[in-house]
Amino acid sequence: MPSKLIPKDHLKEMAPKNKEWFEKYKTKTPSYYTNIQEFLEFCAYKNDKYISQLDKTDIDSYFKTLKEFHAKPPTIHGRYSALSDFRNFLHALDSYTFDEKYLSAILDYEQIEIKKPTIKKALSLTQVKYVREYNHLSAKSVKDEYIFELFFQLGIREIDLVACKFPKNKSAVVEEFIKKVPKGSIKVGTINSYLQRITNHLKKIGLYDENGRLISSGDLTENHEAYCLQCPNCKISFENIPENWVLTRTESDQDFRLYCSHCKGVPNVNGSH
Secondary structure: OOOOOOOHHHOOOOOHHHHHHHHHHHHHOHHHHHHHHHHHHHHHHHOOOOHHHOOHHHHHHHHHHHHHOOOOHHHHHHHHHHHHHHHHHHHHHOOOOOOOOOOOHHHHHHHHHOOOOOOOOOOOHHHHHHHHHHHHHOOOHHHHHHHHHHHHHHOOOHHHHHOOOOOOOOOHHHHHHHHHOOOOOOOHHHHHHHHHHHHHHHHHOOOOOOOOOOOOHHHHHHHHHHHEEEOOOOOOEEEOOHHHEEEEEEOOEEEEEEEEOOOOOOOOOOOOO
């Protein structure tokens, strides 16, 4: 989660009645609270409305100001994700006060203002090799490996990685990465910083030239599609390297098939059929 981008002289402490809602959100959903605090303090500076009265003009003003202070597209997207999460939280908490129309302008920003890059391109195996080496040697190696490997091994969205929403079936390798990093410590800003650093690293060693395009989280998710397979038995995804797979046949199927080396095609391993 990025820190506040809007300067303090454009912010004002939110009214107590609005702070009550914010504190509820902060307690239940810690991933984006700094972004939401910035938004509400900016709105307090502009007009000091009650939180349920915020509307499209407040959304427009907020994103316009972010751009005036040179917010980059990934940062804008992160703020959108935070506001979308906040809106959904309030609606779930009190659907009468915060109905379906509440802050509906956020949806317009998803479609118009904050489009993610439409082109997603998996890294080459050579690029993957050097990024993994960089991750291992990085001063922030634990978090760097966590970000890369969870995108790579699980193919999840950025918003799910930040919220720690992972598939039920995961490999032991992924479980180990999850154990190493405290829940909620990976924010949108952490991911953006990492993507910038691996882009710069690959450029430095002559392995990346995409006309200034930053490597995106979508690119890392594409790695999953390109280089991982789901076991037909236990439904867990593994990288398509020899040590993860065995060619075997089962009692119910006499044809040789590939199964992961975790379950080897044996039924009822971690809930497999």
